[in-house]
Amino acid sequence: MAAIEVRQVSKRFGALQALADIDLEVREGEFFGLLGPNGAGKTTLISILAGLARADTGSARIMGHDVALDYRGARRALGVVPQELVFDPFFTVRETLRNQSGYFGLRANDRWIDEVMASLDLTAKADVNMRALSGGMKRRVLVAQALVHKPPVIVLDEPTAGVDVELRQGLWQFVQRLNRDGHTIVLTTHYLEEAETMCARIAMLKQGRLVALDSTANLLRQLHSLHLRVRLRSGEWPANLEAVDSGGARVVRLREYGEVESVLAALRAAGCSIEEMELQQPDLEDVFLEIMRRK
């Protein structure tokens, strides 16, 4: 069974086509990235999964539960960390988490609440009013709120926007632990290096359309842009070896790692000796920019 299944989902706001025919499947236990520029439709897609918005056409399922027809099942299976830093100023951290548990029908949930608070370093703030917390602490409470009902699928909508480095790293360690424990994680982020290190598979949205959906490794490979940068100590660069000048060195574009061998062979045959060599890999940012430019 897929953790998330999106079929032919479209959504329009007036003249704006927010989502167009999105088909997407996230497997159980996956760490999945949802990327795209602002206004690409990421939050709209998440809102449809969470039942905050309704698709004009198409259907979506969480762990097999249709988000419209079986909204109770779908919402029980899903934990959402919203993008906005929202909180209820009337309550303390513990009250907030107890209320959230109760909304899911869990009325004796203190053990799990304590565990979640401990994991997120919130224990010392348990009886502090939400208003008195720093932005980073409020963000942690939002994460805790999404976890009170132990959902198998967790969606984090730009959870690290405006969060300091220390908290960001703590948060990622925690989310990775949840993933190891079997939770399916869907993440939207602007920090591409985060998506690159953590997500096994990535979908890219642009103007409401799905423009890429593949494993992170395949996406990186797709760009054909391994760059081999070589600086010669002596010898003449062979004319049959295509390269561009770059600050006294030469850069050869490779399709795959194996081609390094033939470059070295050609240089050896031409009698060159190498002073410095570096293999530069594309990162997700290159792929992202390339895909956004292309489609």
Add this chain to the structure above:
Amino acid sequence: MTGFPTLLYKEVLRFRKVGVQTVAAPVLTALLYLLIFGHVMDRHVRVYESVSYTTFLVPGLVMMSVLQNAFANSSSSLMQSKMTGNVVFVLLPPISYLEFFSAYVLAAATRGLVVGAGVLLVTMPFVELPVRALHWVVLFAMAGSIILGALGLIAAIVADKIDQVQAFQNFLIMPLTFLSGVFYSVHSLPAFWQELSHFNPVFYMIDGFRHGFFGVSDVDPRLGFAVVAACLGVVSAAALMLLKGGYKLRY
């Protein structure tokens, strides 16, 4: 039923935490009305033979406080949640629209009734209030507070800004309650205004509630309750329809 008990509890806890503002303040306001109007009018006005003006005034003030505070509770709670965005916390869980409605409206009715009881309590030293038909007191207070709680919910759902809720309160709820015979019997009004009062549902709430105390009223409480019950049906149906369709809450 999964989220209802907690949502109700949370809504009640919310106004309890700011009890000075949500309960004590309206009780004081009602007491001031009683002291001033009672003092000025007591010797000049007599609505029913056996009832002094100050005594006549108390049930009206109680009911007015019940209604206004029921409206204020649901409207301000949901509106604040919409404005701050924390309404997602109740939209993400598996809470049905019926549970959502019941929790907000019952919490609003609770606040209305608590304030009403408070007004009754603080006015006790000033008047000796008979209770001729307790069932009408209870029925009209409950129905009235639920109706105004549901109206507050509707106002908060429909409004995009806090001023719109305030306009709803100032231009609809306040005139309806003030022109419903809280401070007078509509019988003392000129014919035209008397007729017009009969189109004001709040008039029936106050009149019926007062009947429970004095055993006399402008209209038969059974007719009054029929009107109030019909009102309850219409307002609740409207609120439930908005919630079911997710109007302005789920887009």
